[in-house]
Every structure is written in structure tokens, then in C-alpha cells.
Amino acid sequence: MADVAERAGVSTSTVSRTLRGLSTVSPEVRARVERAARELDFAISRQAASLVTGKTGTVAVLVCTLNSWFMGSALSALGPMLRAADLELNLYVVPDLDERASFFKRLPARRNADALLVFSFDLTDEETARLDDLGMPVIYVSQHVDGRPSVYVDDVAGALNGTRHLLNLGHRRIAFLQAVGSSGFSFSSSERLLGYQQALTEAGLPLDEDLVVATPFPDKHGTAKALGKLLSLREPPTAVFAEHDEAAVAAIRVLRAAQIGVPEQMSVLGFDDHPVADLFDLSTVAQSPSDIGREAGELALRLINDPDADHARHIVLPSHVIPRATTAPLFQAQNRGQEQAGSP
Amino acid sequence: MADVAERAGVSTSTVSRTLRGLSTVSPEVRARVERAARELDFAISRQAASLVTGKTGTVAVLVCTLNSWFMGSALSALGPMLRAADLELNLYVVPDLDERASFFKRLPARRNADALLVFSFDLTDEETARLDDLGMPVIYVSQHVDGRPSVYVDDVAGALNGTRHLLNLGHRRIAFLQAVGSSGFSFSSSERLLGYQQALTEAGLPLDEDLVVATPFPDKHGTAKALGKLLSLREPPTAVFAEHDEAAVAAIRVLRAAQIGVPEQMSVLGFDDHPVADLFDLSTVAQSPSDIGREAGELALRLINDPDADHARHIVLPSHVIPRATTAPLFQAQNRGQEQAGSP
DNA sequence: GACCTGCGTGACAGCGCTTTCAGAAAAGGG
């Protein structure tokens, strides 16, 4: 910066002011400084600036994996959003419980970011408390934590609408397929189950526990077992609502392998609108991870710039049903099922 | 840090030395300092440290998107690797040409990182030159740039082996399906084509230009058109080698919709071992993005710590053929094809 | 012409660390 100042024949103060687009710098001097900076390929050192401003110009993002469609889409939207606000994006990938423990013990983001976005973690109270005294706004994404800023889709409403779609098609025996992940990360399982139950209750149908089955995920054998339970009921379901699309696809593969036509004999509905949904023509309840990412970024900006902002604000995003080829009316489905039984 | 020093009854110099595990600090003092630091939840400010050391403790990563299996896997491996080396990961998501231009103009990573990893970009010479005077090691990942450190899988060898697999199954008319992306990002298309051609030449087969077709991707209609060309040849192929799995899956869907059995009448081979490959039982040439991510991270570490290291080093990773259910011997395939023609 | 106002600029302190240097204390050697 001293070099730029010398070359432009001004003081470093003026260079600093110019480069930050600040207050009053005479147009002539401004031009000189900008030219000098360009010629020297000068870029400000955030480190030095942050030392005195106290702002790091960085947003930290905590994720358990990037290896998922959801994270990829959300961050692909978040990244450019932050760039536009001239913020750096600092990524913490915490894949397993060991790393997680060490992250929460050391909190490496402390003092090195202006805000933290926590994606899709099922946090313990202790962990939440730990983040509370991190000294920066913490935004919970794709999850809601009481009293803390959160951004998420309304899973209850989504599952409610999805179930209604099946009900409207005439289905009365509707199963719910839960996907139990391996690590302690929440994928809003219970909320979706709740929405499913609400829809049934609303329709005056009983909640049959036999219709709610769980499968470890990913695990094809587990899916087969879970579906086996359903298919061996006295009154088997005519539709399956899977907690997420990947489980739904696993179910479709099991059903088709067993010569059970989808949707002729069994409607299958997913959740998420994951790319595989399109590949399998899967009807599903769509959510938009890129909207979530963007909203989370904007909330972060607001909280950084205005510390008095409402720190308990929740942003709830909508979802919507996308009917494709794996859900069909019950009556027609049964007819078709009998005519073409056995053919995929 | 002053607080810690006071609480431990030592100078800030000693605190600094202790916290960095440096040189000789007496065990007793060390214990006192560590306790004080723990009690005050003290975390070092990287900004302040970097100001004097000149090291930022950060690795910048440039990607065009995260919304792909490859990036997700690579970064999911890279992240923990860098964490283990106590480095931050600074992510730059540059999705379109505008952002790309602005990135290369401003080079925001300058002075704010110790190394830059560039993922899967098809860079112009100008852009490469721009990165050269960034003043930090730049590592090219999933691409190779002459004279610069690069990490990538051997696409030529992979495609060679994949084609050999088809040849070994008896196929002689083997098509190659190119997937032309929209934006200027390379997915090693030409290398894979080259491997395919090498294998044919090696087997003494002519290179029939009609057998190489391109499809815009993603675009189902385009795939149908490309396959149409192949199927209307005087001597249509009995196998299709797709540049990547997603194109292969698109091809399978088109073929099956047209009642052409895969693999009975047409073998299909993909490339990448993308998750959809497993879902469609697609034979493919596997690469390991997590290995790429890890190797890239390790190379970055080496270049940061040892500036004299070989800056032109290329790390080439292997790929291997995974036969699944979409490739079958030619002879048997034709028999089966005739017996069951028309059934999927 | 003395006074005020306000704009544009430079000098300088200081952000929180690291690092050199020097000095105190302990250890060893004659």
C-alpha cells in the first residue's frame, strides 16, 4: 500500500480511503490512486484491515459433507451471494464424530469470521450453547433452533401436502418410509412424519403404526426388508411416501424387481426433488436448496451489519408437490395393475 | 492474548511461544499458560498472526460449481485434510462467465491465501498467466497445465481400458458419445475420446467418424438425436461408450424407451462411477474424486512448506473398469436380443 | 481584512500478534 501511495504521490491514508470508496477524495486524486493500484496489481490485505476494523470479512460455513445434492446446491447459491457482498466463504467440513468433537472443542472459527452458518446438523444443547458464546451471529440452516436465527423449509407442511396429494388420488392405505441415517445428522425426519400424520388425521383416517416403517440408509437390503413388512400386512398399502427421494428410488427398485408395478400397483412419492427424482420420473415434494442457501446468506449479511437485528428470526421457505409418473389414482391404478400385472 | 498472559503471570511472548508449541518453554509455565488459555476460551487471531508471519494459514479453492458429485466428493476429502494441517479452506464459487471475468480481474485470493487450488476449469492462456503472478503456489486439479503442478486421473488410459473392455466382449462397432457442456468448463472430453481411439487403433479397427456423436448436456432430446444418428447407420454400433455416466444414463433411458434392450442389443459403458451408475447398474470406468481431493491437498501442503519443491510436478491417478449390468458379450447379446427383442 | 466554514489531505497511533535481542537464572567446567 505504501508503494501505491508513493507512486500516486499521496499518503497511505488517501490510498486507503480511495480503495474503500470512502467519503471525500477529490476525483483527480482518486483517479491517480486507482491507476497506481491497478498498475501495481495491488490487492488489500484483509488480514491487516481486519486487525484494525475488527471485521474479518469472512463468513464461516459448517457442513457435515458436501457430497450431497442439497449441500452442493445450497453452497453453489451461497457462494456467489457472499462474493457479491465482498465476503469470503470459509468452509469447515466435519464429516465424523471425532472431527465434530474437535471442532466444537476448539471452535476454529472464533475470531476468524463475522458469522457462522451451520448446515443440517442435529446439535446437542451443549453444542448450541457452545456456539452461543462464539461472539458472532450463528445461523442455523435447514433446521430450526428455538431462539436462534434459522432458515429451513416447512417440512411439516410439505409432508402434509404430499400426503394430501396421495389422498386426493384416492389412496387410503398410505405408508411412510423413514430413512435412518448413520451419523447423528438430522434430515428433518420427524417433521415429515408429523406432516404425514396430520394429513391422515385431517382426512379422518386412523394412524396405523404398521404403515410407518424405517430403513437404514443407504442400504438396499434394508429397504427390501422395510417394504417386505408393508407387503405382508393383512391390508397392504397402495401408496408409499418416502422421507426422501433416494429412499423412494430404492423402494421403486425393490418394487420393480419384485414385479410390483409402480405406479400401477403402488404409488411412490418422494421428498426433496433430488436430481434422481427426474431420472426415475418420481413424483415428489420439491424444496429449493439454492433458495435456502441464498436466504441464509442474506440473513447472515443482515445480522453482520445490524447487530441489533432480531436474533431469533426464523425464515421458513415453502415446498410444493411435483406430480410425475410414480403416483396414480387408486382406482385406475388397480385396474391397470390387474391388466398388466407383472410387467414393469 | 494479553489477558491470557496476565492471568498466567507471563509475557505475551511466552503465551505466543506456548500456543505455537514452540521451542523451549518450561513445562511448568506451559501448563499455566495452557490452563489460562482454556479458561478464557482464547483462540488466536489468524489475521494478526498472518500480518507478521506473512502466512495466512488459508488455502483458496476455486470451483465452478459444487452442484456435482465430483466436486462434492473431492471437497469432502479435501476439507478434513486441510483441517488436519490446521489450514482454513476458502471457497470461491464462480458459476458463470461474468463472475469468472471478475474473479480473474480482481483475484480476490491475492494476499489472502497461501495456495490456490483450481478445480476443473478449462483455462485460457491469459487466465493461467494471470494466476502465475498471484504470488502463491497454484495447483490445477482435474486438469493438466504444462509446467504447473497438476493433479488428475489419466483419462486417456481410462478410456483406453474402457474401450478394451468392450472389445474384449467382442464388440467391433463401438460408438463414442460426447457430452458437450454449456459453459467453458472442461470435463476432459478430448482425452477420453483419444483413449477410445487408441484402443480401436490398437485392435486394428478403423476410426469411423460416424461412430463419434456429440450431445449437448444435459438435454434428453439431444441424446435421442445423437443416438438416432447411430441407430440409422448402415452398420449401427453394438456398444456405446459415453463420455460420462450421466450421458450414459440418458442414453440408456432413450434406448429403453425405444425398446432397445440394454445390454441385450446395445452395451452401454459410462465413465466416472457417479452414484447414478450404481442406481442404473451401469458398467463404467471409475475414478476417485476423493483421492484427487486428498492428493491435491497434500501437494498444496508440500508447495506451501517447501517453496523449492518441484513446481511442475504432475500427479496422475489411476482409474479402473467396473463391469456391471449394461455391458455384455456381443455374441450372447445378439442371441438374447433376438429371443427377447422388445422387452426391457 | 478578520473570521468562520468545510473540504481534502497527511501524520500518527494502534489493532494483536511474532520475532529479535538482550538479560536473568541455572547449569556446567576449570
Place this chain on the structure above:
DNA sequence: CCCTTTTCTGAAAGCGCTGTCACGCAGGTC
């Protein structure tokens, strides 16, 4: 027991910026 060596610790400078403050200078007012 004195002197050298080694081991440990503190004082202080300075990294590259920002922000405060003071100053010079034009233009306006009485």
C-alpha cells in the same frame, strides 16, 4: 568460586492497514 554456556523469559519493534485528529486552503460573510 569464578567464568562460560545453556535455558528460559520479557521488552520492544513492527507487520499493513484504519481511523482520529489537526492542518492548510479555498470560498463565503460581515
